[in-house]
Amino acid sequence: MKQFVCVKFCDGSNDIVPKQWLVGTSECRWPNDVTNMQSLVQKQAMPAADWTTCPCSIICQANTYERCVKKSYSKQQVVDSSTEECSSEEGDVQGSAPKVNKQMIPPLIRTDTAQRATFKRPLSPRKRTDPGPTLHQVATTLTMIFDKLNRMDSKLETLLDLIKEKDTCLKELWMPEPADNEKGLMDIITQMKDKSRLAKVIEMDGLRGTFRNFLKIFMTKNLALQFSWSGLGPGRQQTKKSFKRHALLAFFSDVLQYTQHQKATHDEIGSAVKKVFNGVTDWDGGRALRAKGYKSQDPQMIQSDKLPATADGEADGSLTDPCLSDVE
Template identity: 25%
Template sequence: MPHFICVRFQVDGRIVVVHESWLVGEAHCRWPQSGNIEEMVKSATKPKSEWGVWETDILGGDDDYETCARRAYSTQQSWGLHHKVGGSGGGGYVPDKDLIAAIPVPTSLTPQPVQANIRYAVDYINELGRRNSHEVARETPPTTTTPTTTTTAKKRKAPNENAEVKATLDRLEESISTINKNISLRLKNIEDKLKPILQAELLSSGSKTPEFEEEEEQDEEEDDAETRNLTVLSAATTLEQLNEWLDNQDTFAVSKKVTCTHLRATVRKFVKACMTKSVARQFSWTGFGSRRLKTKISFRDHKVFNYLLDVLHDTPHRHASRAEIADSIKKVLTGVGDWDGGRTARFSSFPSIAFFP
């Protein structure tokens, strides 16, 4: 392979001479952003990681730098571009530093998303407009051109181009939004048309739709509730009666009677339904008193606790955790003394306060 390669930058069509070690595959090459590029090419300077990677077309090559440079110059002229290749000694092309910084060249040939390509095209158009303004100001005689006028020319031209590009992007976004809405409406219409057809096919094949199965389950639950005995026995007055109550009473009937919106209210109603106040006062959650002595019956170790779990399973509180249920039982058993008017009697025992005028 020749040492010096003649390539054409696809970003602006300029033709330059690079060293063979600067090539990246067959469609890209590295290019320095500063320095004496002609000497770097002749001396075969090793490319650095900070150099940009540009998409190029390989036009030919030669072992002699001067020969390759002359071919690059003649090829550039045949392309009809207005940019010369190389310096006084046939040097390589030095891309504009602002263009290198403003227009990133992809390092791979992987297709990019549409929005990324649009933004890349917008940046490229803006940079070309800025460079054209700069070249027009540079060709004006020095007597009439100053850095201030060049900056003014760029500032006057760039907003117009930016406005046009922005308007184009707005139109594209509006078109994409309209297309998405139309697709959503079309899919909704298709779904509405297919739904009765699918239901008819399922019914004809003997299978049932989820909605139909849910309605059937609700009907079965209602029929089951009507056919089952919903009678609840009276509250037990002794521990022996409580054991008989737990053995003979249907949990489903109790769940229908004690169900409340809150878990604690449901537990309180259950305890009142299965035992009287005198029996309930014999229970505590652990069975231990204030001095950690076994003074009461442990609610958690009695079969009434497992019975309560079965009742809650038939209520909306079936997903309550053991900790939540235990907390509710503790608070209900603590307030047993306030049942049957106990709170009113307790407050009436307080001495009354006389107010004198």
């Protein structure tokens, strides 16, 4: 059975009720207080224990209140038309005046004063006017906007505190020049003792951004270009230095214990490392230079960044669209 049903009562009146009010197909529960009758029907309120049970018959049903109203109105028109024709024929045969149906009864709403049903034809869309937002709706919208502004203000304060904290850590942390060779890199790893302060300086919301900040402290662009995750190129030939067993990776894992990424798995760290090494050519203005080459269609400028791919799916240089952002 569908959600709304039009029923006919013993007194000849019709009404729309939710299917929950029916008792079988021949009886219907009816509220004692019909003040908010239409609201109860449209909200499909469950019948209370003290409601009256009335005998009825089903005229039609639909899944929405409005559809049920239209169907019941159509059914009533057909019934009234048939009754009118029968009355007219009977009057012609017997020589008496035909009976005229004086009241069309569309889908109805019961009132508390009279238990008879009254039909109201739905207004056509052209007659409906948009009253605009009420004061309550405007006030609710303004409250939501103020709440969002307060949350944004709170986030900005948190961000400013974080920037101040990073600035303080940066001033207190020993910051060497990035190494441009393996020996210099190992010297920095040996001398860098304060991992907790280093973690605050490099930490970002994304693991990739955190590792990129970390790597730029330890390596120049030229040294970073000598590394890849596995070090293997086409044909599984050694073309670069492998980073996955390097001491710097172990050092980075230790630093991560002081950040929000302390539970990052080995695979997640490996994925971030590959992506960062894949984008090393973008360091020191490389991205802007390549973008300029694409715009001017200079083959030399574009070709300079197209380095061979490594065996683990990386590229020695970033071959992506230069206009794409590398933001986490």
